[in-house]
Amino acid sequence: MNSAEYIEFKKQRELGDIVSDTFAFMRTQFKPFFGAFFKIVGPFLAVMVIALALYLYYVGDQFNLMITSDIPNFENALLIFGLALFYFISLLLVYTVSQSTVLHYIKSYTIGHGKVDVTTIRKEVYASLLSFIGLAFLVAASLIVGMIVCCLPAVYLWVPLSLTFSIMVFAKKGAFDAYSDSFILVKDNWWMTFATLFVIAIIVAVASWAFSIPATIYTYLKMGIFSGEVDAETMMDYFKDPIYIIFNILSSIAQFMLNIISLVAGVFVYFNLNEQKNFTGTFERIQNLGNTPEN
Numbered sequence: 001m002n003s004a005e006y007i008e009f010k011k012q013r014e015l016g017d018i019v020s021d022t023f024a025f026m027r028t029q030f031k032p033f034f035g036a037f038f039k040i041v042g043p044f045l046a047v048m049v050i051a052l053a054l055y056l057y058y059v060g061d062q063f064n065l066m067i068t069s070d071i072p073n074f075e076n077a078l079l080i081f082g083l084a085l086f087y088f089i090s091l092l093l094v095y096t097v098s099q100s101t102v103l104h105y106i107k108s109y110t111i112g113h114g115k116v117d118v119t120t121i122r123k124e125v126y127a128s129l130l131s132f133i134g135l136a137f138l139v140a141a142s143l144i145v146g147m148i149v150c151c152l153p154a155v156y157l158w159v160p161l162s163l164t165f166s167i168m169v170f171a172k173k174g175a176f177d178a179y180s181d182s183f184i185l186v187k188d189n190w191w192m193t194f195a196t197l198f199v200i201a202i203i204v205a206v207a208s209w210a211f212s213i214p215a216t217i218y219t220y221l222k223m224g225i226f227s228g229e230v231d232a233e234t235m236m237d238y239f240k241d242p243i244y245i246i247f248n249i250l251s252s253i254a255q256f257m258l259n260i261i262s263l264v265a266g267v268f269v270y271f272n273l274n275e276q277k278n279f280t281g282t283f284e285r286i287q288n289l290g291n292t293p294e295n
Contacts, residue, residue, distance in 0.1 A: 006114040009106065012275045013268060015196045022200070022265040033105060036118045037260075040101045040125055044094040045256070049249055051087040056245045058083055094256070096132045100125045102263040103169040128169075135164055135175040159194045160186040166270035185273050193269060200265040204258050211254035215247035 005028045007021055026033070038045075059080055104124045108116040139161045146154030160182035167185065168178035186193050 009110050009267060009271045010275060011271070013272045015192070015199065018196055018265060018268045018272065019199060019203075021268055022261060025264055026261065029109070032116060036105055036116065036121060037098075037101055039118060040122050041094065041098050044090070044097050045253075048087070048090040048094040048256075049253070051083070051090040052249055052252060053245055055083045055087045056248060092133070092136070095259070096129065096136055097125060098256070098259070099165055099263055100128055100132050100169075102260055103165060103267065104128075106264070106267050107169055131168065131175055132165065135168060135178065138175060138179055139164060155194075156190075159190055159197060162197055162266055163193075163270050163273070166267050170267075170270065170274075185270070185277065189273055189276065193273065196269055197262075197266070200262055204262050207258050207261075208255045211258075212251045215244070215251050218243060218247055 007025050007028065013021065101121065104121045105116060107124075108121050142157050142161060143154050146157045161179070163185060164175075164178045164182045167173055167181050168175065171178070171181065173181060
């Protein structure tokens, strides 16, 4: 690729630089990144879409049966539980593989100075899948405990724990080491890291909300809320309406894709903090002084 388009990750950045470089990376790497992304994540995303469609349709159908029947049907409840479990597992896998793919793509990008090896990325994603799932459960459990205790501990934990996956990939640490090292990395820089992650979260949330507007408008129109005439029968049919299902699937896919912005920004945050503490990129550039890049 053109050296002028190469974005150096391993350097210190201010908040504004992290935000602008995140979108610059997405812009300059749009075609190769999403080409590699869908080759690896595509099958998992397709399964998630199927699971979501089945869940939305059958839950709506079973909801109608429960409303119209006075006798509880345990088979219906079992079906809903099975579909919910199927959707949860597919959701967990697609988000885990997605996060791993983004991080390993950037790893290949930095190693190749802009050139990526999709075959190596795929191998590393599959090889680290169990580690990513284990770390995801560890992070999720910590945040849940933080929420149960109080919201403030959860917010405090969210900042360092959002960097654990980057530490695992770029520092080549195990799940538990990455977990503990995240607190060391953020130490003395918690507020700046929080501000950066919070700004990115707001951008992604607003964009996600925009994609959910069509589904929300259709919901209100279908249920007669705008006209003030709410029909109970229409409300029950609404839950298995194909248009409603399609809108929700598109909204879920949009939110899933927008999550990539947070992942890329998180990598910039990681390298910014790593440079402040370890100067890894600075030492690499000093060692490479005088080296002629390959054409």
